Amino acid sequence: MQNENLTLKAEARNLNFFYGEHKALKGINMPIYDKKVTALIGPSGCGKSTYLRSFNRMHDLYPGNRYEGEIRFHPDNTNLLASEVDPIEVRMRVGMVFQKPNPFPKSIYENVAYGLRVRGENNKRVLDDKIEHALKGSALWEEVKDRLHDLASNLSGGQQQRLCIARALATDPELLLFDEPTSALDPIATGAIEELVHELKKRVTILIVTHNMQQAARVSDFTAYMYLGELVEFGKTDEIFIKPKDKRTEDYITGRMG
Amino acid sequence: MSDSQHLSSQFDEDLARLRTHVLQMGGLVETQVSAAIEAYTSGEVAVVKAIVDNDRKVNDLEKAIDDDCAHIIAKRQPAAYDLRLVLGISKIVTDLERAGDEAKKIAKGVQRIYENGHFPTQYGVGIRHIAEAALVMIRQSLDAFARRDVLQAQSVIKADKDVDVEFKSIIRQLITHMMEDPRTITTSIDIISIARAIERIGDHAKNVSEQVIFIVEGRDIRHLKEAAK
Numbered sequence: 001m002q003n004e005n006l007t008l009k010a011e012a013r014n015l016n017f018f019y020g021e022h023k024a025l026k027g028i029n030m031p032i033y034d035k036k037v038t039a040l041i042g043p044s045g046c047g048k049s050t051y052l053r054s055f056n057r058m059h060d061l062y063p064g065n066r067y068e069g070e071i072r073f074h075p076d077n078t079n080l081l082a083s084e085v086d087p088i089e090v091r092m093r094v095g096m097v098f099q100k101p102n103p104f105p106k107s108i109y110e111n112v113a114y115g116l117r118v119r120g121e122n123n124k125r126v127l128d129d130k131i132e133h134a135l136k137g138s139a140l141w142e143e144v145k146d147r148l149h150d151l152a153s154n155l156s157g158g159q160q161q162r163l164c165i166a167r168a169l170a171t172d173p174e175l176l177l178f179d180e181p182t183s184a185l186d187p188i189a190t191g192a193i194e195e196l197v198h199e200l201k202k203r204v205t206i207l208i209v210t211h212n213m214q215q216a217a218r219v220s221d222f223t224a225y226m227y228l229g230e231l232v233e234f235g236k237t238d239e240i241f242i243k244p245k246d247k248r249t250e251d252y253i254t255g256r257m258g
Numbered sequence: 259m260s261d262s263q264h265l266s267s268q269f270d271e272d273l274a275r276l277r278t279h280v281l282q283m284g285g286l287v288e289t290q291v292s293a294a295i296e297a298y299t300s301g302e303v304a305v306v307k308a309i310v311d312n313d314r315k316v317n318d319l320e321k322a323i324d325d326d327c328a329h330i331i332a333k334r335q336p337a338a339y340d341l342r343l344v345l346g347i348s349k350i351v352t353d354l355e356r357a358g359d360e361a362k363k364i365a366k367g368v369q370r371i372y373e374n375g376h377f378p379t380q381y382g383v384g385i386r387h388i389a390e391a392a393l394v395m396i397r398q399s400l401d402a403f404a405r406r407d408v409l410q411a412q413s414v415i416k417a418d419k420d421v422d423v424e425f426k427s428i429i430r431q432l433i434t435h436m437m438e439d440p441r442t443i444t445t446s447i448d449i450i451s452i453a454r455a456i457e458r459i460g461d462h463a464k465n466v467s468e469q470v471i472f473i474v475e476g477r478d479i480r481h482l483k484e485a486a487k
Contacts, residue, residue: 214335241337243476253337255269256262 009034009205014069024050026229037206039220047229048209056094057087095168099180101160103152115171138166158189178208217241225249283319284400287354290361295389301372309365316358320351346473357462360455367452376445388424395463402470411467421460428453
C-alpha cells in the first residue's frame with residue numbers, strides 16, 4: 001500500500017466500557033480512518049462487538065451499562081458518548097447492519113423508507129429518489145425494482161442482508177457498522193456483500209466485526225486485533241496478515257493455541 | 259515466528275512434512291554439488307552418470323513440494339509466519355532445483371573435457387577452491403533454513419561476494435591461458451562454463467538465505483544495497 005493521506009473519521013480515546021461490574025473494554029485508543037474499511041478481529045468474548053456497538057450508542061438501551069472515555073467523531077469533533085449528545089442523532093450518522101438479516105415485517109420500499117420517515121421525510125418524490133439511490137448503493141435495485149411493494153421477508157437471506165444495508169444507507173450515514181454481516185449467508189451471498197463493502201467505502205467509512213479472518217484480510221484496509229477487552233494490535237491489514245508485530249496477534253491469525 | 263502448535267494438528271503435520279521434504283531435497287542437491295566437484299578431480303564416468311540420473315529426483319522433489327505448497331494454501335489459508343514459510347519454501351525449491359541443474363552442467367562439462375583427453379585440473383587452479391566455497395554456502399543456507407538462523411543466512415549472503423570475486427579472477431586466468439596457447443581454448447571454454455555454474459550455485463545459496471530471512475523476520479532483502487541488509 002502506497003503512502004496516502006489518511007483523514008481521521010473517528011477516534012476512541014481511553015475507552016472503557018462496563019456491563020454493570022464487568023469491565024468489557026479496557027482503555028481502547030484507536031483511530032478510524034475516513035472512507036476506509038477497518039476490521040475488528042479476535043476470539044469470542046474479546047469485546048469487539050461491544051466496541052462496535054459503542055459507536056452508535058446501542059448499549060444505552062440497557063440499564064447498568066456505562067461508558068468511560070470518548071469516541072470523537074470528525075470533522076466536528078463530537079464526542080459520541082457524551083450524555084448531551086442525542087443517541088437518535090448519533091444513529092442517523094452511524095448506521096448498523098447485524099449478523100442476521102432483520103428486515104421489518106413491511107414491504108421492501110417501507111423498510112428503506114423507515115429511517116427517512118422517522119426523520120420526518122414524507123414527500124413521495126424525495127422518498128422514491130432516496131430509496132432508489134440506497135437500493136442501488138446496496139446492489140439490490142436491479143433485483144427488486146419491479147416488486148418494491150412485496151414483503152421484504154420474501155427475499156432470500158443474501159437479498160435481505162443487502163436490504164438491511166440499503167436501509168442503513170438511506171439516511172446517508174457517515175459511518176457504517178457491520179456486525180458479522182455474512183456469518184448467516186452462503187459463499188455466493190457473502191461474496192456479494194464483500195464486493196458491496198468494497199464499493200461502499202467510496203462514500204462511507206466502514207467498521208466491520210468478523211470471525212472470518214480471510215474476510216478481514218480481503219475487505220479491510222486496517223485491522224484491529226482485540227483480546228480480553230484490550231486492543232492488542234492495530235495496523236494496516238497487509239502488515240497484520242503478513243507480519244504482525246505482537247505474538248498474540250500472530251498466534252490468533254495463524255490458528256495457534258495461545 | 260511461533261513455535262506453539264496449531265489448533266489443527268493436521269496443519270502442524272502438513273507444515274512439518276513440507277519442511278522435511280525441503281531438507282531432503284536440499285540434502286540431495288548438496289550431494290549433487292559435492293559429487294560434481296569429485297568428478298572434476300577424478301573424471302570418473304560413473305559419477306557423472308549418477309549426477310545426471312539423480313537430477314531427475316531433484317526435479318521430482320521440486321514438483322512434489324510445490325504441489326504440497328499449493329494444497330496448504332488452498333486448504334489452510336496460512337497467514338503471517340505460516341504464509342511466509344509456504345511462500346519462502348516455494349521459492350527456495352526453485353533455487354535448489356536450479357543449483358541441481360548447475361551441478362549437472364558441471365558434470366557434463368567435466369565429461370567433455372576428459373573425453374577430449376584433457377585434465378581440467380591442469381587449467382583452472384582456483385576451481386576446486388571456489389567449488390568448495392559454493393558447497394559450504396549451500397550447506398549453510400540449508401542449516402539456516404532448518405534452524406531459522408538469520409545470522410547464518412546473513413553470513414552466506416556475505417560469502418557470495420567472495421565467490422563472485424574468485425570467479426572473476428579465474429576468468430582472467432583462463433583468458434591469459436587462451437592467449438598464450440590457443441590450443442587450450444576448447445578446454446578453457448568448458449572450464450569457464452564450469453566456473454560459471456559454480457558461481458551460480460553460490461547465487462542460489464544466497465537466494466535461499468534471503469528467503470530464510472524473509473520467513474523468519476518478514477523482511478524482503480532481495481535487491482537491496484548492502485547497507486540495508
